[in-house]
Amino acid sequence: MKLAARNLGWKAGRRTIVDDVSLEIMPGEFLGIVGPNGSGKTSLLSMIAGLRRPVTGSVLLEGRDIARLPRRDVARKVAFVEQQAETGERLNVRQAVELGRTPHLSALSPWSAEDEAIIDRALDDVDMRAFADRPWQTLSGGERQRIHIARALAQEPRLLILDEPTNHLDIEHQVGILDLVRSRNLTVVAALHDLNHAALFCDRVAVLHEGRLAALGRPPEILTDHLLADIFRVDARVEIEADGSCFIRYARPSTTARRFTIREPA
Amino acid sequence: MLRVVAGGVTALAVLFVALASGAAIGETAIPLATVVKTVANRLWDAGHDLDPIDAGIVWNYRIARALVAAACGASLAVCGVVLQSLLRNALADPYILGISAGASSGAVAVAILGFGGGFFSLSAGAFAGALVAFGLVALLALRSGRGPVAIILAGIAGSQLFNALTSFVVTKSATADQARGIMFWLLGNLSGVRWPDVFLALPVALGGLAICWLYARSLDAFAFGPQSAASLGVPVRRVYATMIAVTALMTATMVSIVGSIGFVGLVVPHAARLIVGVRHGVLLPAAALAGAAFMIGADILSRTVIPGQVLPIGVMTALVGAPAFALILIRRPVTR
Ligand SMILES: Nc1ncnc2c1ncn2[C@@H]1O[C@H](COP(=O)(O)OP(=O)(O)OP(=O)(O)O)[C@@H](O)[C@H]1O
Numbered sequence: 001m002k003l004a005a006r007n008l009g010w011k012a013g014r015r016t017i018v019d020d021v022s023l024e025i026m027p028g029e030f031l032g033i034v035g036p037n038g039s040g041k042t043s044l045l046s047m048i049a050g051l052r053r054p055v056t057g058s059v060l061l062e063g064r065d066i067a068r069l070p071r072r073d074v075a076r077k078v079a080f081v082e083q084q085a086e087t088g089e090r091l092n093v094r095q096a097v098e099l100g101r102t103p104h105l106s107a108l109s110p111w112s113a114e115d116e117a118i119i120d121r122a123l124d125d126v127d128m129r130a131f132a133d134r135p136w137q138t139l140s141g142g143e144r145q146r147i148h149i150a151r152a153l154a155q156e157p158r159l160l161i162l163d164e165p166t167n168h169l170d171i172e173h174q175v176g177i178l179d180l181v182r183s184r185n186l187t188v189v190a191a192l193h194d195l196n197h198a199a200l201f202c203d204r205v206a207v208l209h210e211g212r213l214a215a216l217g218r219p220p221e222i223l224t225d226h227l228l229a230d231i232f233r234v235d236a237r238v239e240i241e242a243d244g245s246c247f248i249r250y251a252r253p254s255t256t257a258r259r260f261t262i263r264e265p266a
Numbered sequence: 267m268l269r270v271v272a273g274g275v276t277a278l279a280v281l282f283v284a285l286a287s288g289a290a291i292g293e294t295a296i297p298l299a300t301v302v303k304t305v306a307n308r309l310w311d312a313g314h315d316l317d318p319i320d321a322g323i324v325w326n327y328r329i330a331r332a333l334v335a336a337a338c339g340a341s342l343a344v345c346g347v348v349l350q351s352l353l354r355n356a357l358a359d360p361y362i363l364g365i366s367a368g369a370s371s372g373a374v375a376v377a378i379l380g381f382g383g384g385f386f387s388l389s390a391g392a393f394a395g396a397l398v399a400f401g402l403v404a405l406l407a408l409r410s411g412r413g414p415v416a417i418i419l420a421g422i423a424g425s426q427l428f429n430a431l432t433s434f435v436v437t438k439s440a441t442a443d444q445a446r447g448i449m450f451w452l453l454g455n456l457s458g459v460r461w462p463d464v465f466l467a468l469p470v471a472l473g474g475l476a477i478c479w480l481y482a483r484s485l486d487a488f489a490f491g492p493q494s495a496a497s498l499g500v501p502v503r504r505v506y507a508t509m510i511a512v513t514a515l516m517t518a519t520m521v522s523i524v525g526s527i528g529f530v531g532l533v534v535p536h537a538a539r540l541i542v543g544v545r546h547g548v549l550l551p552a553a554a555l556a557g558a559a560f561m562i563g564a565d566i567l568s569r570t571v572i573p574g575q576v577l578p579i580g581v582m583t584a585l586v587g588a589p590a591f592a593l594i595l596i597r598r599p600v601t602r
Pocket residue numbers: 012017035036037038039040041042043044083
């Protein structure tokens with residue numbers, strides 16, 4: 001599944017949110033998108049998923065402009081997990097995952113045993129089979145996030161786009177989910193906040209800064225002390241392990257450099 | 267498969283019982299046997315020997331009335347389900363897009379101001395008013411962001427405007443009798459209903475239900491919002507446009523025949539959800555059936571509660587429906 005973003009730009013009113021971003025997503029790779037809050041990660045991902053129309057440039061899915069493809073055809077190949085998605089409906093966990101089959105079913109096609117098996121597998125993958133009959137409203141934040149991911153897996157996409165998939169997850173499931181999507185025969189694009197996760201799981205990372213692509217490449221090449229200070233404004237040491245992967249150790253900000261001053265009580 | 271067949275058979279049975287009761291019960295009670303024979307005579311010339319007055323009451327008044335009530339209840343309930351799901355708002359009802367307000371202005375314009383010089387009927391005026399109001403609301407919604415909230419706010423603005431217009435005309439120009447007549451019409455009124463109304467209401471109700479049902483999976487996909495629906499392959503704009511246009515036409519048709527009957531389109535969808543769940547493939551037919559049966563029941567009560575007087579059916583729907591809904595709410599386990 002090859003996807004290319006060509007000179008993507010997006011504006012909110014006059015403000016430029018995403019500015020001339022071009023990148024190609026290689027079949028089978030795990031591409032991480034990192035950047036500070038408001039740097040344009042969500043905006044970029046929704047354009048790549050074909051959900052938001054770029055103001056400039058275009059997104060090519062297997063060489064064809066995604067804006068001209070029928071939504072259903074796109075959804076059979078690309079699944080998108082939003083940063084936040086809530087419902088007021090009284091559906092249960094299983095029904096929430098079943099929605100993932102929507103692009104594969106027409107109005108009249110019946111629900112099949114195969115669909116049933118796909119739902120079971122998706123629930124198993126995120127370790128939520130035991131929750132199948134629970135009402136959605138009773139789930140914790142992390143459980144909801146895992147169900148959103150199960151729904152995306154039930155969609156059987158070839159490209160999985162995740163916006164901060166580890167939000168709300170405990171450490172076991174953070175690592176578990178990233179490992180799961182990596183081990184599948186899937187192309188993955190994920191916005192991540194944890195740079196160590198990016199270093200550990202991504203084949204390549206793209207760094208966004210104020211809407212522009214600041215760097216793109218293999219984690220040890222990109223995530224440098226320099227970049228962390230410039231873009232993320234943290235003091236950190238990047239250590240390269242024996243196997244060539246990298247690890248980031250953050251230092252406590254020195255008092256003089258503190259950007260958020262804490263007011264003394266009067 | 268077995269469950270589908272069983273459900274369908276139950277649904278038909280409920281509908282027939284409701285229709286038969288609608289035909290049998292009234293100021294003069296008519297035995298069920300006479301009802302059945304009348305229908306047989308009419309549909310396949312069975313040649314039963316019947317009192318022509320009874321047969322006339324059953325066929326010309328009561329059956330026509332029960333069928334229109336059923337079509338109307340089903341339509342309002344289906345529109346309520348669709349709009350609540352699409353706009354993701356539990357308070358959405360078929361009138362949220364300004365249709366009943368516009369219909370009342372249209373009816374008032376014909377009945378009191380004499381628009382159309384007697385050439386238009388009250389119903390035609392109501393239908394035209396409903397479409398004008400809906401058109402304005404739709405335009406406003408398109409210019410103000412297109413999201414669910416924009417649509418609801420545009421609907422509120424439109425409803426307020428047309429309700430104010432109606433009140434203005436009624437207070438300024440209507441005689442006391444006219445004002446009372448309009449009031450009665452606004453609360454819903456099935457007494458003038460005859461067979462031509464059936465031939466309008468029934469196809470609109472069935473056709474509307476069928477179109478909405480074809481969109482059942484798309485409506486399911488709106489559970490987590492329009493963005494999530496889009497990523498599940500739903501052409502969001504087309505679904506919005508189609509569903510809103512279909513529900514507007516269904517509602518406008520029903521309102522122009524019987525006035526704006528409240529409660530059914532708001533509460534029957536919730537009751538149906540509590541009973542059969544949130545999947546629209548089942549929910550839509552279930553809501554249609556519940557709405558139809560409920561409306562026939564409310565009509566029977568409105569004709570019989572006070573002997574010699576017909577209450578507006580809108581009063582009955584809320585008077586009976588509210589306690590019934592309270593019971594369903596209480597019985598439902600809060601969280602499993
Ligand atoms: N519809 C919109 N209208 C106005 N501004 C917007 C809109 N959508 C996004 N923005 C702005 O664009 C910027 C980028 O937003 P975006 O959600 O893409 O950031 P992000 O990198 O995903 O941030 P986070 O890490 O907090 O999720 C933000 O400053 C945001 O306020």
